Amino acid sequence: MNIRAIDITRDRLTLLEFRAVINYASANSALRKAFTEVQFREIWLGSRGTEEYLAALAASMKDPRTIAEIWEEDGAPVAYVWASFTDWPEYKMTGVEIHDVMVAPAYRRRGIATQIMQRVEKLARERGATLLRSGTGIENNASGELHTRVGFYVQRVEFEKEL
Numbered sequence: 001m002n003i004r005a006i007d008i009t010r011d012r013l014t015l016l017e018f019r020a021v022i023n024y025a026s027a028n029s030a031l032r033k034a035f036t037e038v039q040f041r042e043i044w045l046g047s048r049g050t051e052e053y054l055a056a057l058a059a060s061m062k063d064p065r066t067i068a069e070i071w072e073e074d075g076a077p078v079a080y081v082w083a084s085f086t087d088w089p090e091y092k093m094t095g096v097e098i099h100d101v102m103v104a105p106a107y108r109r110r111g112i113a114t115q116i117m118q119r120v121e122k123l124a125r126e127r128g129a130t131l132l133r134s135g136t137g138i139e140n141n142a143s144g145e146l147h148t149r150v151g152f153y154v155q156r157v158e159f160e161k162e163l
Contacts, residue, residue, distance in 0.1 A: 001112075006068040006080065008058055014070070014077045018102040019053055020044045026137030030162050060084040065127040067096075067120055071112065079103040081116050085129065096124040098134035101146075117150040
């Protein structure tokens with residue numbers, strides 16, 4: 001497995017495709033009932049959200065501590081991760097927010113996501129973090145199981161109400 005830094009220009013399509021999968025998997029049940037994954041992908045790719053996402057990723061990459069990697073096998077993208085750092089000097093703490101972890105469907109159930117999470121934790125510690133945070137949709141069981149397996153615990157719960 002080759003791990004390399006994200007190049008937003010070169011990796012644009014891969015990032016947007018991976019992000020579409022992540023967004024759908026973590027979406028609320030009403031949205032997943034209303035749209036198939038294919039429909040959701042088309043809406044996402046045609047939305048302004050794509051540029052907002054890429055801009056946020058690019059802005060975070062100005063911080064050399066940011067973890068923004070593509071994992072490849074034989075030159076093909078297999079997975080990606082994006083995690084950014086936040087300093088809280090008044091508390092003498094630094095946190096890392098894992099925004100995305102995505103493994104392509106053909107490569108799942110091989111331990112790659114676990115390896116990614118372990119790598120992020122190692123790099124976060126090395127770069128001075130004292131807290132690692134990550135979120136997922138309540139119904140994204142695979143992500144929830146991954147987080148539990150690598151030592152995360154539930155810290156906060158958000159509520160939604162369909163209108």
